[in-house]
Amino acid sequence: MSRRVVITGLGAVTPLGTGVGKFWEGIRQGKVGISLIDTFDTANTGVKVCGFVRDFNEEDYFDVKGCFDKKESKRMDRFTKYALVATHEALMDAGTDFSDIDPYRAGVLVGSGIGGIDLTLTEYTKFLEKGAGRVSPFYVPMMISNMAAGTISMKTGFRGANFDITTACATGTHSIGEAFRKIKDGYLDVCIAGGTESARSEFTYAAFSNMKALTKCDDVNKASVPFDKDRSGFVLGEGSGILILEEYEHAKSRGAKIYAEVGGYGATCDGYHMTSPMPSGEAAGMGMSLAIKEAGLEPSQVDYINAHGTSTGLNDKYETAAIKLAFGDAAKKVKINSTKSMIGHLLGAAGAVEAVVLAKSIEEGFIHATVGTTTPDEECDLDYCINGSIEQEVNAAISNSLGFGGHNATVCFKKVRD
Structure with missing residues (x-):
């Protein structure tokens, strides 16, 4: 079923x-x-x-x-x-x-x-x-x-x-x-x-x-x-x-208001280090790929990524590497932001609050800026929405969470189509 x-x-x-x-x-x-x-x-x-x-x-x-x-x-x-x-x-x-x-x-x-x-x-x-x-x-x-x-x-x-x-x-x-x-x-x-x-x-x-x-x-x-x-x-x-x-x-x-459909979910583990993500981004990238595939999408159909984006030296560059592995050529086109730029890191609540953002972004066609970020690291060379928020239709989006112990989770939300 x-x-x-x-x-x-x-x-x-x-x-x-x-x-x-x-x-x-x-x-x-x-x-x-x-x-x-x-x-x-x-x-x-x-x-x-x-x-x-x-x-x-x-x-x-x-x-x-x-x-x-x-x-x-x-x-x-x-x-x-x-x-x-x-x-x-x-x-x-x-x-x-x-x-x-x-x-x-x-x-x-x-x-x-x-x-x-x-x-x-x-x-x-x-x-x-x-x-x-x-x-x-x-x-x-x-x-x-x-x-x-x-x-x-x-x-x-x-x-x-x-x-x-x-x-x-x-x-x-x-x-x-x-x-x-x-x-x-x-x-x-x-x-x-x-x-x-x-x-x-x-x-x-x-x-x-x-x-x-x-x-x-x-x-x-x-x-x-x-x-x-x-x-x-x-x-x-x-x-x-x-x-x-x-x-x-x-x-x-029952005539419920629907924000978005949960299309896919990916869960993997780095098996690498207590606190550092895997440098290659392989496992986190696989989590993204699994979520996108289960949603019946290609990477090029994902409009937006709410990144784990912690503002730490290792996470941000390794998550960038993971996005490149999962998205290939589409990595340069997808919009990426981090809600943590505005509220910090809510630990066990972080992914859930960021999922609220994902659902609202799909509902309203709005992608917020990564506030405060002005000059991306040389190893962080994707589009992190640093020049302001963006009003655009969001048909599909993913949210990443990477936990100490190497635990990776990605959910993919998309607009509901009858």
């Missing part, structure tokens, strides 16, 4: 704003959601900038159906709250709670790269200073990265396949891809899919900084400059992206 899968709802919590409306408006205007760190002394790490969500007021969601009340809030980590709010928006956007279908045909595939890492630090500090008896009994169910997916199921009543994919920076894209498979192959009719992340502590920033991954730039407008010769590391961000994936005939029968 092979069925068509479409996107009928979107939700987002991002450094550019909570809600797809605010987020997309910021994207269209080329705004930068990166800000200066103000929650801890940055002297120790030397890292000055972040991609914090600044407009999230959890009290706004108390007693909102599908979100959480004041008591529940105290028993949830921030990454779970972000996922619930984004899911609520996506379901409202889809125009239904799907209560009319078999609950075992409705699934939740929402992942997190590192879950409640800040909570771990807080509780461990409490353990050291005040003893074992003071560790919260809610620590484990708050911290584990699958709790976002589990809590969404409790709120929605979706009882089908439910799990947390954790593949570092590729988490969100893998979650969407696997949800696509579940529906395409007949196991589900609808699936809530995406990623969520929140890591704000100095400890987390120190860890990423010590591995030379984070930029030390203190200019919020130039800190994240993917593919630029002056790039110096990524900006650590947070947030959540959620998509409602639905079987096409079901969506069509």
Whole structure:
């Protein structure tokens, strides 16, 4: 059995704003959601900038159906709250709670790269200073990265396949891809899919900084400059992206608004290094090729690539090499950008938020600029949309995510054709 899968709802919590409306408006205007760190002394790490969500007021969601009340809030980590709010928006956007279908045909595939890492630090500090008896009994169910997916199921009543994919920076894209498979192959009719992340502590920033991954730039407008010769590391961000994936005939029968069709998905692994992508780009390129082929397309038919584009020295040039392998002569013509230029790197949520961008780009015929990038590296010699946003029809597009451990994921979205 092979069925068509479409996107009928979107939700987002991002450094550019909570809600797809605010987020997309910021994207269209080329705004930068990166800000200066103000929650801890940055002297120790030397890292000055972040991609914090600044407009999230959890009290706004108390007693909102599908979100959480004041008591529940105290028993949830921030990454779970972000996922619930984004899911609520996506379901409202889809125009239904799907209560009319078999609950075992409705699934939740929402992942997190590192879950409640800040909570771990807080509780461990409490353990050291005040003893074992003071560790919260809610620590484990708050911290584990699958709790976002589990809590969404409790709120929605979706009882089908439910799990947390954790593949570092590729988490969100893998979650969407696997949800696509579940529906395409007949196991589900609808699936809530995406990623969520929140890591704000100095400890987390120190860890990423010590591995030379984070930029030390203190200019919020130039800190994240993917593919630029002056790039110096990524900006650590947070947030959540959620998509409602639905079987096409079901969506069509209920008159749903359809953003795009999920045409293909590619998943590969470099098998090369803990943190560095494969220099040749072979495995990542194969992931792109698999997604494009499954969508029934040729590389020349893909209008746009939302790149992983982290603004790190190795990723950007090796991803460029991968695009060249996958696209051949078409690599010079395809439009490429990086949403991370505006919001930083949301780790496990990155691919999901970027998939929201992909769906909106297809819907509106808009490709945003890679903001802040002015002079591409000599080894980054493709069209990264550095001269501004582009208004053009987008019939097909792909989004790449490359995670530590060599995990590669690509999804291909396209316009729905009857």
